[in-house]
Amino acid sequence: MKPLDRKLWRELWQMKGQAVAIMLVIVCGVAIHVMFGATLDALGQTRARYYQEYRFADVFAALKRAPESLRERIAALPGVAEVETRVVAAVHLDVAGFAEPITGRLVSIPDNRESRLNRLYLRQGRPPAADRDDEAIVSEAFAEAHRLEPGAKLRVVINGRRQTLTIVGMALSPEYIHQLRPGSMFPDYQRYGVLWMGRRALGVAYGMEGAFNDVVVGLTDARAAPDVIDELDRLLTPYGGLGAHDREDQPSHRFLSEEFRNITLSATLFPVLFLGVAVFLLNVVMNRLIGMQREQIGTLKAFGYGNGAIALHYLKLVLIVVLIGVAVGVFAGAGLGRRLAELYTMFFRFPFLDYRLSPSLVLGALLLNLGGAVAGTAFALRAAFALRPAEAMRPEPPARYRATVVERLGLQRLLSQPNRMILRHIERRPLKSLFAVLGIALACGVTMAGRFQEATITHMVEVHYKLSQREDLAVTFTEPTSWRAIGSLDGLPGVERVEVYRAVPVRLRFQHHSRRTTLKGVPPGGDLQRLLDADLRLLDLPSEGVLLTDYLGELLGVQAGDRLTVEVLEGSRPVREVPVVGLVKEYLGVAAYMDLAGLNRLLREGPAISGAYLAVDDRERSELYRRLGDIPRIAGTAIREQEIRNFHRTMEQTMLFFTFIATVFAVVIAFGIIYNSARIALTERGRELASLRVLGFTRAEISYILLGELGLLTLVAIPLGFIVGRGICTLFVDGARSELYRIPLIIHPSTYAFAATVVLASALLSGWLVRRKLDRLDLIAVLKTRD
Amino acid sequence: MTDPRDRVFLARGLTKIYPMGEIEVRALRGVDLDLFAGEFVVLLGPSGSGKSTLLNILGGLDSPSSGAMQYGGRDLGVYDDAELTRYRREHVGFVFQFYNLIPSLTARENVALVTEIARNPLAPEEALTLVGLADRLDHFPAQLSGGEQQRVAIARAVAKRPEVLLCDEPTGALDVQTGIRVLAVIDRVNRELGTTTVVITHNAAIAAMADRVIHLSNGLIARIDHNTQRQAPDDIVW
Incomplete structure (x- = not known):
């Protein structure tokens, strides 16, 4: 080994404590970069493959009821590759030993053939037999939450009739990666489940023989979506269409996209931050370490070592530290990334995980760290090389200290000699x-x-x-219902207060911005659902005009006083102009709010409601839950806690x-x-x-x-x-x-x-x-x- | 001995000015000097007389502010950094007052550091034997006494068989006995290898060892003494 290389290893060993500290910083920066990068890659890759292999639909539409013959006309629309018509319904479920209300969604799958779109990934069991009307597949998450096995019985209320279903399988679906109860923002696998039954059986139960109330469409080209949505709306409006939408407004996909966006943010911000700090530190430390070698550099130069040879010597030192740091960082990051990706896979319930470490990720980390270290080294070396060897070997001239600001202010009497040394050193x-x-x-x-x-x-x-x-319990109805429903809720055991609301799917437009959201009508002066202003003070609901979640207002670019176009996406689909009267502070979700009577007027409908918020007496909860389960009109019940x-x-x-x-x-x-x-x-x-x-x-x-x-x-x-x-x-x-x-x-x-x-x-x-x-x-x- | 064909260094009108904050320090104020092959020269003078500056310019560690400095008939003043580096590598051996050994390398490795890049070097062991350290090859600087360290430094300087050996206060940090041993080594190198040797000192006693003694004062050559008889280091009285 050359003497210069010996010097390198011995000095590295001597400063091992510091070298390890520097490496640790590099390891952290690189590990977090690799962890997030790899997780992000894996999730994107996995979702793409899942969507593709299980034929996730591109356009979705719900409606009241349309004859099966309409299918041909939908299939004939330009840009449409595949059409699957379905029967979809809200149900109440009853699992033995679970007292709280469970709601669910029943979705039909074709009998005797594989579905063209939104295929199920069967984890366990088998599809329902075509000739049985009491067999169902349940979502795996729901089955796990209740420890249900194939063969387990489930009591359901289908279209007002009690029935017992036998679970024959558990499945995952690209359509329900996130299973969100209508009106909820976060998944709850115990209280909400998705079930799949044969098309014929479900059709009979809901009076949909030869008809459908839900359709999903696969496109030849995703760019065709806006046209297909328009055409689909045109075809379905006479049949009670609730507005077709693309993947962006599909709840599961949307939630997933938001999650991905958040992961992307963290996956960008944290690594940039950590790598940046590591690179900065590396730069500073190398600069100072080499600054301290100025005498040795002078000696080497005196004996005829050229700048190149000396630079190489110190670069080797830096390279060793950086390479070890990056190697350990990549290793740790890959491990943590796999762990994180697996966590997300479980959370999202992907059927598989495509995890691999992309070379560009590793290369990026390496280059950034090398760059920082080499820059710091080069900076210090340049300073050392600029000195003539005679100067470099000379002890640094006594540094030019001077009285510090504090002393010049005449405060030196307050400072002891050591304190003065500290201050002067910092100032120098x-x-x-x-x-x-x-x-x-x-x-x-x-x-x-x-x-x-x-x-x-x-x-x-x-x-x-x-x-x-502030409600204890929120119930949503399967369809808009008359005010009389309050009466029936009021009379239930333990109900202390009822506040109703009307929720309508709408598209809001302002200038070139548009957003699909919910327009909620609430009665003024409510105590359970309250609107807050920017300072979290109670906001009075005006009798005319809409209030928007502050973030929604921002997305649409509207302010109080602007006039908004509201396209209602159900019923006769009226389009109205409404003034924005203010913004509401909300951290979770977005919505538009109106006075309930005002909304009913806007829709030119009677006093209809979509659901209600209840304040209840804790002691009577279980009885209340039981009674709520008997009301077929209730599609979902959410417990605030x-x-x-x-x-x-x-x-x-x-x-x-x-x-x-x-x-x-x-x-x-x-x-x-x-x-x-x-x-x-x-x-x-x-x-x-x-x-x-x-x-x-x-x-x-x-x-x-x-x-x-x-x-x-x-x-x-x-x-x-x-x-x-x-x-x-x-x-x-x-x-x-x-x-x-x-x-x-x-x-x-x-x-x-x-x-x-x-x-x-x-x-x-x-x-x-x-x-x-x-x-x-x-x-x-x-x-x-x-x- | 004074045949111009044997002339190694030729300096004419050398000046060196250092800026030191607001003032300028004139270290050399116009020095004319010739040094000849195989000569043993002592530069004598008080602190601040310009000895080290002259030595550094001779060794290519520093450049003059004005004047000509020739080595072997070529002007060092026009050399760029890379050429100066090559000059030092091929022709000059240095010994410093504070040894300037690399603390993380053993005696042998410190010498090897130089033989590594020299064209026709002595083996490190040979160089260390020459200075009487054959039994200390694998000791680190911290394990050697000051005199031993300085002898390692001399071995390091002569191992490349330089034409010129430049020593800046080589005994300055040493006691008398050790200083004499070190001087004996330098004397021996000068005699046996015929290396042109320049030694800086402010100890007038050492001057007796030299062929010529150049007295510097205030940046100028005050006078030059010729010794007819060089004294052996052992006979020097400090």
């Missing part, structure tokens, strides 16, 4: 001090980014479910896993940055401090001089870190806004406290490690040689 190299502060501040900020969401989610729940949606639990669970399963990882990595990075700052300071000033020891300073005193500086920089960095952290959180919050939810920028004091604690603890631990080295300073060496 302002750029270096600034970089040190910046590094620690970044560490502090990154720590906040991983943490702040937990407190924020709690706040969202408080506002949404305690200030706004359960909704809150579902929301938390969904958040935990998706967001909190990687915020946990991010927090762990942030802590590691914080420590890496601070430890390196302390170690470099020690190396740079070891001789000076040893000289002080020789002059009679105690260990504690010299430790104070060195660690006091670190402490002061840390204390300055923490408030700066809070600002950085707030900035990062803002980026995250802005990016994560979707129709599903908007995370408010609320940084709980505990988040600040956590970040500050991590930084302080890292500083203390680093200080302790450095202090141990200070205690072993070689006092003789400093007398024998110069530096």
